[in-house]
Amino acid sequence: MKKLQLAFVLLLLSGNGWAQNPIVSHCYTADPAPMACTANDSLYVYCDEDMNVPGVNDFYYMERWRVYSTIDMVNWTDHGEAMPRTAFSWGREGTCWASQCVEKNGTYYWYICLSKPNDWRHYIGVAKSDKPSGPFKDALKQPLVNTGEGGDIDPTVFIDDDGKAYLYWGNNKLRYAKLRSNMLMLDKSSGKNGIVEVPLTAEAFGGVKVDDKVTGKDCYEEGPWLDKRGDNYYLMYAAGGVPEHISYSMSKSPEGPWEYKGQVMTQQNTGSFTNHSGMVHYKGKDYFFYHTGWAPGGGGFNRSMAVEEMHFNEDGTIRPITSTHQGVKALCTMNPYEQQQAETLNAAYGIHVVGNEKTGVYVTDIHAGDSMRVANIDFGTKGAQSITLRIAAASNAGTLVIRQDHARGKALGRFRIESTGGLDVWEERTFDLTNIPTGTHSLHFSFAGSSTETLFNWDWWRFNTSTTHIDETLVQTDEEASVFYTLQGTPVTTPTKGIYLRKGKTVIIH
Ligand code: FUB
Secondary structure: OHHHHHHHHHHHHOOOOOOOOOOOOOOEEEEEEEEEEOOOOEEEEEEEEEOOOOOOOOOOOEOEEEEEEEOOOOOEEEOOOOEEHHHOOOOOOOEOOOOEEEEEOOEEEEEEEEEOOOOOOEEEEEEEEOOOOOOOEEOOOOOOEOOOOOOOOOOEEEEOOOOOEEEEEOOOOEEEEEEOOOOOOEOOOOOEOOEEEEOOOHHHHOEEEEOOEEEEOOOEEEEEEEEEEOOEEEEEEEEOOOOOEEEEEEEOOOOOOOEEEEEEEOOOOOOOOOOOOEEEEEOOEEEEEEEEOOOOOOEOOEOEEEEEEEOEOOOOOEOOOOOOOOOOOOOOOEOOOOOEEOOEEOEEEOOEEEEEOOOEEEEEOOOOOOEEEEEEEEOOOOOOOEEEEEEEOOOOOEEEEEEEOOOOOOEEEEEEEOOOOOOOOOEEEEEEOOOOOOOEEEEEEEEEEOOOOOOOEEEEEEEEOOOOOOOOHHHHHOHHHHOEEOOOOOEEOOOOOEEEEEOOEEEEEO
16 A cells, blocks of 8 residues: 555656646545635635544544635645634534635635534534635634534535525535525525425436435435536536436526536546535636545545536537546746745645744645655746745754656755754745756655654745855854855865855855
């Protein structure tokens, strides 16, 4: 198993341009819900995090929801542990299941589902924030939806062109409600207390399921996604029992009646027996999100999000989509001369992304053997001469190796990361590159070190078109002048003439 995982990691990080899926590989992410954010022209994906806690039953055990965003579709910024279960005082441990976030008038409403202590049922709640990545606060301090019957999972919310909002949800049963204009209350004017049960007929969903037996071609299971293109409304859903596939129905109204149209994504061999979809229009393209078991060590309870481009036929029907490791193409290149967050990643292995109010979000748990990849970086024709990192290190044990394109590509530099005084003591350090990258490349960051402890924490990086400041006086005045390293990282106690590294700066001894 370990060998298989390692082989997969090498493939994932080898950088031949094929492995964009899964879109996050350093933690397990399920039930993707995309949202195009007009405020900053970014695409956000909201999800829950599959977790393995020793001694805890791994039946969709999830303690938090996470948020990722992108501007290029191949590098995803991890916004950390965006919303913990404890944001909801009424929530039961380990039950943070599928969700969706929508924006209305500059406020972001994140609809989630969660159980209560000593209660097997899920309920739908809602948190809100004035930023797409939070912090989010429970808006009601109690569930928004509580049918009392169970199955109140997988909320999807759609705001129509006329401003009216619709909430669909449900496992085995499909229900919907209209939301009042504050997005926090059900409009009680229709259904039973505002809740309408959608008849799961063969015309609407392809078939019916009774006592786990499906009669007909298909059936609704869970994970609805409500959306609209032109004057067609779409309801996509996980279908067919387990293992699931994704099917869809169409209507001319957000309230139905629905007409079954077929499977969007047939059962795939991705190692996950559930699937859960969402669609989004972003920068002129339509994207289909789903989940797989493709991250290293992945499976049915360790899922990971993936994305494919989606296309519609002239009559509005959806062309069938197949899961691929290639995923989607980059929409633009990354500018290395602007500050880039270390947690903006194409792939990564071993690290974690966390955050706090003081530092914001950063990469932590960097150990010897871990690696990270960032894709599609345009260094231009002149190229980069040095890199500045904002890091915090408790020891002198770590080395960062930067390679071009893939794990065995040309080394751009090998930099010793000396202690900054602690894992929460942040400093900017600049290192000269030993090879100058030009043109467009991926970067492969790998970590080496003599310690099994966290080598350092990493906040951001930026390449520079000039070398570091050369500080000759430092050599003569500083008591610690004897701590030098060669550009390859070998310590030198009595340096002779030449170029050395000292505390992350280049020093020339004449
Ligand atoms: O992630 C937990 C549950 O698995 C979701 O709520 C369902 O849609 C299925 O994906």
